[in-house]
Amino acid sequence: MMILPEFDLLRPRSVDEAVAAARRTSGAFDYLGGGTDLLCNYKWGINANPTVISLRHIGELNERQGGSLGGGLTLAELEADEDFLHDFPAFRRTLARLASPLIRQTGTLAGNILVDTRCIWLNQSAFARRALGNCLKADGPECRVVKGSTDRCYANYSGDMAPVFMVYGAEIRLAGPDGERTLPLTEFFSLDGRTRNVKAPEEIVVALDLPGDARTLRASYQKFRVREAWDFPELAVAASARMDGDRIEELSLVASAVASIPLWMDEIAAKYVGRTLDDETIDAVAGDMFKASRPVRATLLPPGYRKHMVRVMTTRALREIRGDAVPVPAAAM
Amino acid sequence: MSKTLVTLHVNERAYEVAVRPQDTLALALRDGCGLTGTKVGCDLGTCGCCTVLVDGRPVLGCLTLALEVEGRRIETIEGLAGAERLHPVQKAFAECGGSQCGYCTPGFVMTSVALLRTNGAPSRDEIKEAIAGNLCRCTGYAKIVDAVEQAATELRQAGNEASPTTDAHRSGGSNDARLQGRRQPATARR
Numbered sequence: 001m002m003i004l005p006e007f008d009l010l011r012p013r014s015v016d017e018a019v020a021a022a023r024r025t026s027g028a029f030d031y032l033g034g035g036t037d038l039l040c041n042y043k044w045g046i047n048a049n050p051t052v053i054s055l056r057h058i059g060e061l062n063e064r065q066g067g068s069l070g071g072g073l074t075l076a077e078l079e080a081d082e083d084f085l086h087d088f089p090a091f092r093r094t095l096a097r098l099a100s101p102l103i104r105q106t107g108t109l110a111g112n113i114l115v116d117t118r119c120i121w122l123n124q125s126a127f128a129r130r131a132l133g134n135c136l137k138a139d140g141p142e143c144r145v146v147k148g149s150t151d152r153c154y155a156n157y158s159g160d161m162a163p164v165f166m167v168y169g170a171e172i173r174l175a176g177p178d179g180e181r182t183l184p185l186t187e188f189f190s191l192d193g194r195t196r197n198v199k200a201p202e203e204i205v206v207a208l209d210l211p212g213d214a215r216t217l218r219a220s221y222q223k224f225r226v227r228e229a230w231d232f233p234e235l236a237v238a239a240s241a242r243m244d245g246d247r248i249e250e251l252s253l254v255a256s257a258v259a260s261i262p263l264w265m266d267e268i269a270a271k272y273v274g275r276t277l278d279d280e281t282i283d284a285v286a287g288d289m290f291k292a293s294r295p296v297r298a299t300l301l302p303p304g305y306r307k308h309m310v311r312v313m314t315t316r317a318l319r320e321i322r323g324d325a326v327p328v329p330a331a332a333m
Numbered sequence: 334m335s336k337t338l339v340t341l342h343v344n345e346r347a348y349e350v351a352v353r354p355q356d357t358l359a360l361a362l363r364d365g366c367g368l369t370g371t372k373v374g375c376d377l378g379t380c381g382c383c384t385v386l387v388d389g390r391p392v393l394g395c396l397t398l399a400l401e402v403e404g405r406r407i408e409t410i411e412g413l414a415g416a417e418r419l420h421p422v423q424k425a426f427a428e429c430g431g432s433q434c435g436y437c438t439p440g441f442v443m444t445s446v447a448l449l450r451t452n453g454a455p456s457r458d459e460i461k462e463a464i465a466g467n468l469c470r471c472t473g474y475a476k477i478v479d480a481v482e483q484a485a486t487e488l489r490q491a492g493n494e495a496s497p498t499t500d501a502h503r504s505g506g507s508n509d510a511r512l513q514g515r516r517q518p519a520t521a522r523r
Contacts, residue, residue, distance in 0.1 A: 001360075002376035002395075009354035009400055032398075039357075039396050040377050052354070056401060076390070100466025102381055102393050102444070229465045 002043035010053045015060060015175045015204055018053055022202040023177060025051045031204065032056070033111035034074065036103045041116060045126035046138050055204065061110070067210030071110030075161075079104060088210065090164050090219035090240070097223050098160040100230035110205035113162050113172070113185075117155035117193040117260050118232060119145060119298040137194050145298045153193030156257055156298040162189075163238035163262045164221045167252040168214040176203035189261035196261060217242055217250075220320040222313035226300055233257035234299050235306045237289065237313040241321050246276050253285070255310055258295040265292060277322050286314040339403045343368065344412030352399040359383040359394030362409060370410035370439050374468070381467030384440035385409050391447040393466075410439035413446065421491070422446050422484040431480035433471035441467045445481045453489055457482065 009032075012018040022029055029051040030038055042048045055061060061072030067087070069078070078084060079095040099107060121135045121144040134140030136153045143149035162185065165172075170185045177200075185208070189197050199205070219240035225231035235257045242250035251269040256262040268288040275281045290311040295303040316326045336351040343366055350365030359376075362368045362385065374382035376395045383394035386408040413420035419427065422445050432438040441464060448455060448463040455463065460481045461474070469477060 001373055004355035004357065006353070007355055009398065011400070035396050035398065036378050036393070039398075042355075043377060054398075054401060096462075100378075100381070101463055102384060102391055102466030103378055105390050105392050106397065 004039065004042050005045070005048045007042075007049065008051045010051065011057050012053065012055075013057055013059075015058055015206065018055060018058060018204060019175065019177055019202050021053050025049075025053075027201055029053055029201075033072065033108035034103075034106035036099070036107045037111060037115050044123065046116075046122065055110075061204075061206065063207075067212065067214065069109055069208045069210070071108065071113075071205035071207055073109050075099070075104035075107050075109065075112065076101070078109065087215045088164075088168060088219070090168075090221050090238075091161075094160055094164050094221045094223075097225075097230075103230070109161060109208060112159045113165070113205060113208070114197070114199070115157075115159040117153070117196060118158045119153075119155035119193070120300065121145060121298075122155055145296050152191070153260065154296050154298055155193035155260055156295075157189075157196070157259065157261050158232040158257060159262070160221070160223060160233060160236065160256075163236060163254040163256040164219065165208055165210070166254050166262060166264060167219055167238045167240035168217060169211050169240075169252070170214070171209045171211075172205060173207045173209060174199060174203040175206045176200050180206065182209070186264045186266075191259065191261055193260035218321045220317040220326075222317045222320075222326075224306075224309050224313055232299075234301045235293075235295065235309055235313065237310060237317050238262075239314070239317040239321060241277070241318075243277065243321075246278070246322075248273055248275055248277050248281070253289065253314070255289055255293050255314075257299070258293045258306060258310060263293070265289060268292060277318065282315055282318045282322075285318060286311045289314040337400065339400060341366065341399070341403065341407060342405065343407045344409060350399070354398070354400060356399045357395050358385065358387075358392075358397040358399050358402055358407070361399035362394060362407075365399075368409050368411050372436050372439055374436065374440075379468065380437065381440040381444065381464075382437050384443045384467065386443055386447055389447065389450065391444045408443070408446075410442060413442065420446070421487045422449065422481070425480040425484035425487065426477070429476050429480040429483055431472060431477040437467060437469045437471075441469065441477055445484065448481070449485055449488055454485055455481070 010021050012021055028049045030049050032052050032054045061070045063070045085092045122137050135144040136142055143154050145154040166185050171182050172185045172188050173182045217240040221238045223233045223236040238254040240252045241248055253265040253269045254262050293307050293310040295306040297303055320326045336353050338351050341348045348366040350361050352361050359373050362371045372382040374380035378393045378396045384391050385394050387402055387405050422442050426432050444464055444467050460478050
């Protein structure tokens with residue numbers, strides 16, 4: 001049995017109450033959503049804190065109004081929301097291939113956006129980590145993946161929802177001690193496997209807001225993982241486009257799980273606006289995505305293979321947007 | 334950390350249990366309520382052995398804090414069978430050979446019960462998808478899928494809902510599936 005460390009559990013009933021509780025802890029706390037990520041890390045002894053503040057009892061985090069989705073909604077609730085899936089169809093396959101059905105029952109939207117970065121050196125027992133030599137993210141002096149790195153952790157981003165929200169142009173709404181603020185999701189992440197994003201520790205993800213015109217985008221999420229029953233992404237590509245006939249009017253691209261954050265490839269996307277979405281363009285975009293992705297050895301598969309698969313997944317995403325039939329992974333088992 | 338006395342509503346019975354903040358539901362059920370039918374496998378949400386139903390939805394007992402489900406309706410494997418008769422899902426698992434060492438079986442059964450309450454006639458692919466979070470190292474899954482299919486058929490024929498409160502299976506009949514005759518091996522029927 002994996003033993004959870006001792007902690008105090010606070011169960012506030014409002015966002016304000018939760019933020020106030022967080023401020024009283026002097027930073028030594030974690031917010032608890034579904035717990036499917038945090039409690040695993042606690043059981044592994046990774047960066048546990050003495051206070052856990054549950055957000056499960058805050059009704060305002062569970063609301064959905066049109067394209068505004070509360071951070072506390074479970075992934076299973078989103079998966080069952082046919083209106084949402086009709087408006088934003090790329091989420092249908094994203095959700096179906098996100099973790100397992102059991103984890104989706106309690107895992108939350110905000111929890112998946114904020115999911116902790118993973119690394120073969122980090123997600124081990126405390127005993128194994130000590131034996132291997134602790135890493136920068138957990139009590140060690142330097143990153144074990146990129147040796148000599150003492151100021152940046154290279155653990156891998158493993159969420160599935162953020163890349164899709166990014167290509168749909170979503171904003172993230174945060175509530176903290178200074179009130180609420182909203183920023184584009186593309187500006188939310190920050191390239192370090194420890195901090196991962198610009199959210200202040202006390203801030204809570206209240207909602208993800210999808211713009212009204214996102215409904216007219218064609219989008220695709222292509223995830224590559226080791227086990228098809230359920231697994232974290234070894235890499236993923238999200239893409240969206242607004243088409244004028246076969247001409248690209250607007251294009252968004254994200255390469256995910258190839259770095260500590262989902263990478264917003266705006267410069268590559270901008271190059272291809274106005275082009276026809278033909279095989280030549282698709283090959284060129286996939287080639288650029290391949291060149292721009294530099295995975296490191298933080299996950300199970302070799303970086304060179306994952307880099308190659310960025311090209312494959314980009315091709316599949318753009319072909320799906322074009323309306324081609326693309327390979328669908330085999331059933332769960 | 335000090336313990337808190339909470340009331341867990343499990344299988345339509347109230348259990349007063351003293352739990353620490355970090356105690357999981359699986360731990361509270363096993364050690365606090367004495368309901369050891371819920372198994373703990375990986376304890377990390379990977380294997381699904383500890384699956385129980387909370388307000389009718391399957392959740393991982395190892396990643397749910399006991400304090401978080403105070404006042405919620407919890408169902409475990411012990412709540413399914415009647416005094417003299419197995420639940421149709423349990424019966425189907427026994428008859429189809431969907432259980433070998435048996436350690437993962439309570440989790441599979443609870444996940445399957447939840448599935449059949451929302452989808453009375455699932456396809457094999459839908460069954461596979463529903464049980465994707467439960468791991469079995471013995472059966473190879475085919476017989477488990479067979480069992481869920483058989484249970485679905487039986488429940489449809491009986492016009493039942495797979496609910497512990499309404500199931501007709503709770504009264505009468507033998508509780509020993511071994512006496513009820515086994516079906517042909519799964520491979521012969523597929």
